[in-house]
Amino acid sequence: MTAAAILVALGVILLALGALVEVLDLSMAAIASLCVVFAAIELKGKYPYMVYFGISLLSVLLLPVKTPALLFALFAGYYPIVKRLLESRFSRPVSWVLKILTFEAALGLILLVCVKLFLLIEVVWQPWHLAIFPLGGVVFLLYDVALTRLITAYLYRLHQRFRFLHDD
Numbered sequence: 001m002t003a004a005a006i007l008v009a010l011g012v013i014l015l016a017l018g019a020l021v022e023v024l025d026l027s028m029a030a031i032a033s034l035c036v037v038f039a040a041i042e043l044k045g046k047y048p049y050m051v052y053f054g055i056s057l058l059s060v061l062l063l064p065v066k067t068p069a070l071l072f073a074l075f076a077g078y079y080p081i082v083k084r085l086l087e088s089r090f091s092r093p094v095s096w097v098l099k100i101l102t103f104e105a106a107l108g109l110i111l112l113v114c115v116k117l118f119l120l121i122e123v124v125w126q127p128w129h130l131a132i133f134p135l136g137g138v139v140f141l142l143y144d145v146a147l148t149r150l151i152t153a154y155l156y157r158l159h160q161r162f163r164f165l166h167d168d
Contacts, residue, residue, distance in 0.1 A: 003043060004043060007036075007039055008054035008058065010035055011054075011072070011077075012058045012063075014032040015028055015032050015072055018067075019067070020065075022065060024068075025068040026068075029071035029076040030076050030143060033072065033076040034080075034150070036077055036078070036081065037151060037154075039051040040081060048080070056072060059073070070110060070113060075107070079102070079103075080147065099144060100137060104136075107132070107133060
């Protein structure tokens, strides 16, 4: 439980950095998702969900700029959990299709929330705005590959150092 609380605090701090330096909002949401990855690998069970919900709730309530919190809550935070579930239950091509569909739905939801509910972006709709979905898909693919490589590197190089968290 203590490790999960520390991960929540670290995630909120990372998102706060993204709120203070607004250029880093997307990057900090992605980096904060590593807290959920760590919880999924080391703590297992309900803890990844608790870390995701804790970071999401506290960052939405506490941060002065909500963009990093929304990016985390509406995609980056739960994606490591979804990634693990899809990759463990489906073949590689099916999991890729489902992951891309998950991202595109999340991107649509993020845009809807930002534009309609929080009025963060003044938008006069233009047909070229639809280009955000395929371009976002390319960035998502890079994020997924980078996340996979980070997880693999962690498992090979650092996982054994945290065995005290799961000694039974």
